[in-house]
Amino acid sequence: MAEELAEGLVTGGATRPAGFLADGVFCGIKEVDPTGAKRDVGCLVSERPATVAGVYTKNVVKAAPVLLDQERMQRGTTRGIVYCSGNANACTGDQGMANAREMTALLAAQIGVDAEDILVCSTGIIGHQLPMDTVRAGIARLAPAKERHRDAATAMLTTDEWPKEGAALFEANGITYAVGGMCKGAAMIHPNMATMLAYLTTDAPVAQGFLQAALQRAVDDSFHMISVDGDTSTNDTVLALANGAAGGPEITGGAAGEAFEGALRAVAVFLAKEIVRNAEGATKIFGVEVRGAATAEAARVIGRSVAASSLVKTAFLGSDPNWGRIMCAAGYSGVDFDPNKASLWLEDILLFENGTPTDFDEDAASALLDRKQSMFILDLADGDATSTAWGCDLTTEYVIFNSDYRT
Amino acid sequence: MAEELAEGLVTGGATRPAGFLADGVFCGIKEVDPTGAKRDVGCLVSERPATVAGVYTKNVVKAAPVLLDQERMQRGTTRGIVYCSGNANACTGDQGMANAREMTALLAAQIGVDAEDILVCSTGIIGHQLPMDTVRAGIARLAPAKERHRDAATAMLTTDEWPKEGAALFEANGITYAVGGMCKGAAMIHPNMATMLAYLTTDAPVAQGFLQAALQRAVDDSFHMISVDGDTSTNDTVLALANGAAGGPEITGGAAGEAFEGALRAVAVFLAKEIVRNAEGATKIFGVEVRGAATAEAARVIGRSVAASSLVKTAFLGSDPNWGRIMCAAGYSGVDFDPNKASLWLEDILLFENGTPTDFDEDAASALLDRKQSMFILDLADGDATSTAWGCDLTTEYVIFNSDYRT
Numbered sequence: 001m002a003e004e005l006a007e008g009l010v011t012g013g014a015t016r017p018a019g020f021l022a023d024g025v026f027c028g029i030k031e032v033d034p035t036g037a038k039r040d041v042g043c044l045v046s047e048r049p050a051t052v053a054g055v056y057t058k059n060v061v062k063a064a065p066v067l068l069d070q071e072r073m074q075r076g077t078t079r080g081i082v083y084c085s086g087n088a089n090a091c092t093g094d095q096g097m098a099n100a101r102e103m104t105a106l107l108a109a110q111i112g113v114d115a116e117d118i119l120v121c122s123t124g125i126i127g128h129q130l131p132m133d134t135v136r137a138g139i140a141r142l143a144p145a146k147e148r149h150r151d152a153a154t155a156m157l158t159t160d161e162w163p164k165e166g167a168a169l170f171e172a173n174g175i176t177y178a179v180g181g182m183c184k185g186a187a188m189i190h191p192n193m194a195t196m197l198a199y200l201t202t203d204a205p206v207a208q209g210f211l212q213a214a215l216q217r218a219v220d221d222s223f224h225m226i227s228v229d230g231d232t233s234t235n236d237t238v239l240a241l242a243n244g245a246a247g248g249p250e251i252t253g254g255a256a257g258e259a260f261e262g263a264l265r266a267v268a269v270f271l272a273k274e275i276v277r278n279a280e281g282a283t284k285i286f287g288v289e290v291r292g293a294a295t296a297e298a299a300r301v302i303g304r305s306v307a308a309s310s311l312v313k314t315a316f317l318g319s320d321p322n323w324g325r326i327m328c329a330a331g332y333s334g335v336d337f338d339p340n341k342a343s344l345w346l347e348d349i350l351l352f353e354n355g356t357p358t359d360f361d362e363d364a365a366s367a368l369l370d371r372k373q374s375m376f377i378l379d380l381a382d383g384d385a386t387s388t389a390w391g392c393d394l395t396t397e398y399v400i401f402n403s404d405y406r407t
Numbered sequence: 408m409a410e411e412l413a414e415g416l417v418t419g420g421a422t423r424p425a426g427f428l429a430d431g432v433f434c435g436i437k438e439v440d441p442t443g444a445k446r447d448v449g450c451l452v453s454e455r456p457a458t459v460a461g462v463y464t465k466n467v468v469k470a471a472p473v474l475l476d477q478e479r480m481q482r483g484t485t486r487g488i489v490y491c492s493g494n495a496n497a498c499t500g501d502q503g504m505a506n507a508r509e510m511t512a513l514l515a516a517q518i519g520v521d522a523e524d525i526l527v528c529s530t531g532i533i534g535h536q537l538p539m540d541t542v543r544a545g546i547a548r549l550a551p552a553k554e555r556h557r558d559a560a561t562a563m564l565t566t567d568e569w570p571k572e573g574a575a576l577f578e579a580n581g582i583t584y585a586v587g588g589m590c591k592g593a594a595m596i597h598p599n600m601a602t603m604l605a606y607l608t609t610d611a612p613v614a615q616g617f618l619q620a621a622l623q624r625a626v627d628d629s630f631h632m633i634s635v636d637g638d639t640s641t642n643d644t645v646l647a648l649a650n651g652a653a654g655g656p657e658i659t660g661g662a663a664g665e666a667f668e669g670a671l672r673a674v675a676v677f678l679a680k681e682i683v684r685n686a687e688g689a690t691k692i693f694g695v696e697v698r699g700a701a702t703a704e705a706a707r708v709i710g711r712s713v714a715a716s717s718l719v720k721t722a723f724l725g726s727d728p729n730w731g732r733i734m735c736a737a738g739y740s741g742v743d744f745d746p747n748k749a750s751l752w753l754e755d756i757l758l759f760e761n762g763t764p765t766d767f768d769e770d771a772a773s774a775l776l777d778r779k780q781s782m783f784i785l786d787l788a789d790g791d792a793t794s795t796a797w798g799c800d801l802t803t804e805y806v807i808f809n810s811d812y813r814t
Contacts, residue, residue: 061738061746091734091746093763126731127764234735310717314806324533327498328641331468339468339498356500357534396803399721 006270013149013165016180017203019047019245023148024155027138029086041138042155043107044199045080050243052078053212055219057236063090064100065120076208082107083121085158090126090234099130106139121197121237124158156184156197164274170263172256175248177204179263185275198238205244207252214261215240222268225389226276227308276390281397287375287388294383298335303389305333313394321365323351341381413677420556420572423587424610426454426652430555431562434545436493448545449562450514451606452487457650459485460619462626464643470497471507472527483615489514490528492565497641498534506537513546528604528644531565563591563604571681577670579663582655584611586670592682605645612651614659621668622647629675632796633683634715683797688804694782694795701790705742710796712740720801728772730758748788
């Protein structure tokens with residue numbers, strides 16, 4: 001089930017900031033759900049033009065919506081996002097591009113803006129054309145409203161079990177602003193990007209250049225620091241919309257910028273951990289805090305390499321303090337370091353010290369690994385940089401699920 | 408069970424070439440095996456000094472035997488290799504280095520050569536000191552002989568189910584020479600290197616520089632083109648020994664060099680495929696032939712990315728022709744290509760043509776994927792380079808096995 005909101009976060013999701021509306025309905029891209037809980041088409045709308053920033057998959061095989069958004073982003077503002085789940089609209093050629101454009105035109109007509117004002121996302125199976133009759137009927141039923149954020153968050157999901165939402169408040173220039181967000185994950189979850197969609201909103205008036213830079217930094221510390229299975233998807237998209245509905249002077253950096261970035265990062269890190277927690281088949285998560293690295297990038301690369309290792313993930317499933325697999329995965333990350341200076345802890349249990357194994361209590365270590373969340377700390381004694389990556393256990397359910405997820 | 412030898416290969420393993428002897432015994436590094444089939448310490452010896460070449464793990468966390476061999480390799484010749492399985496002697500600090508040195512000294516004393524003439528390998532659990540009393544008793548019982556190559560091949564194994572051996576003959580300068588080899592794999596199998604040990608032998612008089620270059624090329628086309636789980640180990644080692652026992656002029660290239668390389672590559676590719684076939688939990692294997700790439704390296708990187716994808720492996724387990732996962736894994740390989748020019752086949756079934764899905768027969772495709780070996784062909788229409796990578800299905804047995812493989 002969904003984790004409680006992290007300390008400092010508030011409810012209300014992506015429509016917590018003023019001037020944002022959302023909705024999600026079931027139209028039938030996914031198989032019919034007898035419980036009525038499923039959603040597969042949704043929208044997130046700003047009542048006024050919002051400055052927009054985006055971070056996209058680095059996969060050279062990009063889905064049609066990604067290609068369209070990268071083009072439209074260049075306008076600098078948007079009025080909203082229309083999206084569907086169950087079909088990725090990837091590897092779908094010219095027809096896929098036409099279908100992505102039509103989705104934006106349909107929402108635009110409904111809320112009275114230009115098609116070019118709307119962005120689009122899709123997630124699901126690759127290589128199938130969208131069932132456009134179904135999608136059209138679905139978009140026609142969207143009625144964006146402030147209170148429908150949970151329907152909107154549900155409409156992003158593929159194999160996720162629960163919707164992922166969070167919000168945070170910050171003060172700047174004497175005004176209380178909000179940052180909100182929603183995301184989906186589940187599989188094809190790996191740095192650059194985690195296979196995922198995330199939309200982040202704020203009612204603060206953030207300048208476009210600063211918004212893009214702040215988003216990139218927040219993504220580097222959150223969605224880029226998680227790994228489920230090493231697969232980077234064709235559709236990964238993180239969008240940030242800043243509509244300025246709460247007023248005040250434009251935020252371009254300084255103290256106001258820092259306050260904004262703190263809230264943005266808090267929401268992004270919470271959502272990223274929610275993705276790992278809800279990964280296909282996952283039962284628990286672990287963090288890898290790399291300390292004493294020469295650079296932040298070195299710390300990130302090593303942490304991600306450990307979090308992505310199938311052998312670390314399976315050992316973690318078995319609550320096996322087989323720390324050699326962690327040192328091995330750190331060693332093949334591509335970052336150079338001296339293993340003879342490195343030390344490794346599980347919480348406060350020292351496992352490996354300056355290149356030599358310790359005689360630690362294996363039962364105590366195993367008991368720590370049975371909990372919902374565990375933290376490994378790897379100190380390279382090579383500098384001052386620190387970063388934390390997040391991974392989950394690799395279970396038989398992941399394998400069964402992904403061998404059954406038929407085309 | 409072990410595959411039949413590939414076409415063109417012959418029996419006799421690593422001691423098929425003249426002047427090589429081997430043995431393997433059980434000493435108790437591994438748990439006692441009531442069937443008596445287990446071996447955990449072994450040696451491969453050349454009756455005369457052999458020119459030596461090596462390719463080692465790129466992991467910065469290198470096991471003690473790897474560090475020692477890299478140093479000793481610089482002598483240019485060797486008299487043999489002593490090795491053990493069940494313990495990797497990795498992350499073991501100064502004591503680990505001393506233990507690796509002692510292993511070489513023990514075999515050297517037994518066969519009457521200098522310790523510096525002997526190389527050493529270990530494979531197994533990381534982060535534990537070798538049980539040296541056990542290892543000493545084991546090495547004392549080694550009695551290298553031509554006919555004991557299968558015991559020697561068995562002594563390398565960790566979680567492998569069967570020993571992996573092969574040999575090939577070639578003619579050069581009017582003489583019939585042999586190339587032989589043995590290897591182990593099972594898990595931590597990923598390019599650069601597959602987590603594996605392999606020893607290749609020949610009775611041809613191959614010059615050291617040419618031997619090293621030929622070995623690197625053979626490894627690039629074989630052990631570097633397989634992936635089980637994306638984990639690159641601390642111990643990966645491929646050694647080639649050329650003792651010239653069959654006589655003739657030194658081989659430095661030309662027609663004789665080509666004949667040697669052909670045999671070396673045939674043995675290496677066979678052994679590499681044996682590793683994938685016998686990967687932990689694997690039930691079947693697939694090839695990814697990348698055609699029309701701009702460079703051989705581009706073809707290799709893309710093929711390995713597909714062969715390493717957890718989502719491709721799980722779809723393959725379910726015989727699901729979910730080719731979108733293949734295009735996705737090709738796309739995140741890091742190589743730039745134009746997906747709109749790419750086409751993908753499963754054997755002779757066209758799945759994706761110039762960036763657009765085809766309307767193929769899914770049942771026929773699924774039936775092909777049920778066989779022991781399947782081949783995907785990805786044509787990038789971007790050049791003339793070709794390469795083939797090999798992967799296996801990711802099964803629940805892999806997960807169960809690796810969560811149970813306790814420290």
